Amino acid sequence: MIKIKKNILLIDQHDKNGLWAGKFGGNWVPETLKKPIEDLTQLFQKLRYDKQFLKQRNYYFDNYIGAPTPFIKLQNLTRHLGGAEIWAKVVSENRGTAHKIYNAVVHCLIAKHAGKKYVCGDTGAGMAGKTLAMVAKKFGLKCKIFMGSKDIKRQKLNVEVMKKHGAEVIPVTTGSQTLVDAVSECMRYWVANCLSTHLVVGSTVGPNIFVKICAWSTAQISKELKIQMINIFKKIPKKVKLINCVGGGSSAMGFWNEFMDYNLKQVEFIGVEAGGPKNSKLHAAPLTNNSKIGILHGAKQYVMQNKEGQISETESISAGLDYPGVSPLHCFLKDAKRARYTSATDEDALAAYQLVTTLEDISPSLEPSHAFAEAIKLAPKLSPSAIIVVNSCGDSLKDKFIIKKRLGSYIR
Amino acid sequence: MTSKILETFLKCQKEQRPALLTYTVAGDSTKKQSLEIIKSIGEHADIIELGFPHNTPIADGGQIQESSHRALKNGIKLSDVFRLVKNFKQSKYAKPLILMGYFNLILQYGLLAFLKQCKKVGVDGLIIVDLPYPENKYFANQCKQHGITFVQLLSPTTSKQRIKKIIKDSHDMIYYISMLSTTGGKLKVPSKKILANYSQIKKINSRKKIVIGFGITTKTIVTLKKADGLVVGSQLCKEITRSLQIRQNPVTNLNRMVLNLKRKII
Structure with missing residues (x-):
């Protein structure tokens, strides 16, 4: 079983060939x-x-990007679903809106x-x-x-x-x-x-x-979040689920980094990949679909590919998740069983976008809407003492035309 | 035992000329035609490089990408590539053959299974674009044990210390990339400068046969003829594209082009 070392940043846990767990990444x-x-x-x-x-x-980071980004409770969504408290780390509020x-x-x-x-x-x-x-x-x-x-x-x-x-x-x-x-x-x-x-x-x-x-750069997100959680809850709560969409995986890595050494039972990481249109087989979800290890863009990773090793075409409503491979760091977290990965379809993401924007005054793009889809599914199954935090890592404005086409209107 | 690749270089050396290496993509524009092409240009070329295409190449220029795209659209698979090689090796102008491509295809095929198959059909050498030193140590060693030349690459960015290490670990043939470019770029470095770098490398171990590639065409080839060997690729791929566009036979056009290249270095 592959193990993650404590007190060493995940990014530094590779060997001299640049491989994590001896098999992911490299040059x-x-x-x-x-x-x-x-x-x-x-x-x-x-x-x-x-x-x-x-x-x-x-x-x-502090003065130009703007730190920290808000950490807010989604009260209406929580009430609507029942079960766990749902919170959002609204990273999209920074200057880059992502x-x-x-x-x-x-x-x-x-x-x-x-x-x-x-x-x-x-x-x-x-x-x-x-x-x-x-x-x-x-x-x-x-x-x-x-x-x-x-x-x-x-x-x-x-x-x-x-x-x-x-x-x-x-x-x-x-x-x-x-x-x-x-x-x-x-x-x-x-x-x-x-x-x-x-x-x-x-x-x-x-x-x-x-x-x-x-x-190393996106780790800022979890640095802020850890402080914000301690300020609000006095300590890191007993049961936390950190849900993040995963395409290449940069926002999820940043969202989870500071919580790496916590016990899995206390702080669970859930990555949500793009499942593509319902009934489509062109998933951009290599971790969910148990893809084989291959080389893409200079790194070994789980990657959607055919038997020959040609990289598969993928399809997703969210351009940001529409990628056949995934970060070697996430491959490492999957094999070490530190994070679990699932996928949400285009339709799930759109429905989640609609529900979140109807009930709350945040407007996540289609990428984090995949993470909200999983939160919406999970919250009712959990006790009210559990805390779900979703990384709302992008703003919906860029998806204006897609949302208008699929849902009939876009109001922001 | 002297490899067929080395024999070829020694023969060219005797004739006081560089070896001419051609690169085309297996399956371009069809499986059958790509075989016809190498069978035909084998008449003039000394060593044949045959690309096995990958759909996410990170070092190919536009011309070769286009060739790879055509080949993949026609459903080329590694099993077809091996069949092509076997056929070529039994043909009239059979020459030493080097397969060139990306590592993921070999990884998925299985490293040893791939080498076994190479040996069986008569592949003489391998160039793996994204398998640099020292990542290639194990595979290069396995190649040696299977009697296949693993061709190391050197680039203008390779440090002197690294060049020494790579040469020490290399087999008979080394590929020097003439300039910082993907394949098919215009030769943007003076030939003198390229040959100066070439001589530096040659000085480290003069027995190694060093070929120069990238940016070499019928126009530039004559300026580099001091090298042990010269590789022409993108111009040939481009000629296939052009022939198809004007509905001419790529086989005869490529034969003529390779003959023309050969004449310039004799």
Whole structure:
């Protein structure tokens, strides 16, 4: 049985080859990228303990992104469902309207330290792209965003914002024209431009160092939450369920990080993957569906693939979860049985969105709506002493057109 | 025992010219046609590189992506690739053959099962794009035990210390990537600079045969002819695309192009 070590950050529990649990992650990259990855690894290792750098990071986290984001009880939803208390960590209230901005700020700070003038990044729902474009502009960095053309169409509001912030948005027309292809194209771009350009992988995926930087950045969410919970409940309650959607897995890693060493019975982690349209077999849910281990974007992970090893096409209403692979960290948590994973369908997510927005004054995007779907299912089965916290990690505005089309109207 | 790959390099050396290596994708544009292509260009090429396509490549440029896409659309599988190799190896212009691709396909097939099958059909070498040193130590060693050349890659970003380690661990042939680019990019580095880097590597161990690839076309090939070998890939893939568009036979067009390449380095 794979075990998680206590008192060591999960991101640091890999071996010298960059593998977690000896089998997830690593650096399966073309030779050309070995050196830039090694350089970035050394730089990050230095900066993460550098007082000046941490001061800078904290300054931007507190004053620019805005910390802490609200932690609120969803009283009406709790009353409506009966059972456990339901709370939300409304991460979407930050300046970037999603957790992606933590990763963007840290990467841009690193890029500045490395003396790079350009950043490039991938995006699915457009949140990683939007926040990177915002932060790059602020820091005076030129920015290129790679995005699948299918996603450009369905998340066009975010595309407009990226352009407004001066980023060049490059449509990716290969394959399924979604996030998986955007990440591939962005990596190809980096292969050719690695000396001048800093690569920002938008989630806890990709070669080892990118997984680490992203999870280190989003950990801010659970740092805030832990303090907020202790302020409200005096201590961490006896039965807590932390529910988070999982695509690449960056928001979930950030949401869970500070609670890693708690007993599973006290703080349970539940990850909700994208089940796609009802009756569809094109799931973006490798953990739920017991996919085989394969290599995608430089890392070993559970990944949706056919027998030959070709990566499967996926389908989900939420562009941000529409990814055939998942972070090696989540593969580790699954095998160590520290987290459990399930999926919600497009229809479940829409129904959850509708219920939450009808009863409460928050407006989660379709990604966290998957997490709310699981919370709605789970709450009535639990006692009123149990606390469910959902990470509401994205704002629905980007999904305006999809929601309007599927539910008839969108009011925000 | 001298490998067929090494024999080929020694033969070319005697003729005082670099070896010509071609790269095409198995199954492009159909399984049958891709076999016809390598059977035909084997007449002029010294070593044949054959790609087995993957649908999430992280180092291929547009031309090769397009070829891979066509091949996958036509349902190419590893079993077909092995059949192609077997057929080619029994043909009139059979040459040493190197399979090139991404590691996940081999991982899913099973490392040893894959090598056994390679041996059986006559594969001489392997280039795995996303299996760098030291991740490739075990697999490269297994290749050696199966009598298959594992081709290590070196790039302009590879540090001197690392180059030494990789060369020490390499078999007969090493692939030097000419510039920072995906495949099919325009040669954006002066040939002189590429050859200077090449000489540096060659100095470390002159017995290793070093081929240069990326950005090599009928236009640029002549400037690099001092190398042990030169790889042309994207231009051939592009020629297949062009031939299909104007409804010409890719087989005859590629034969002509490879002959043309050969003439420039004799």
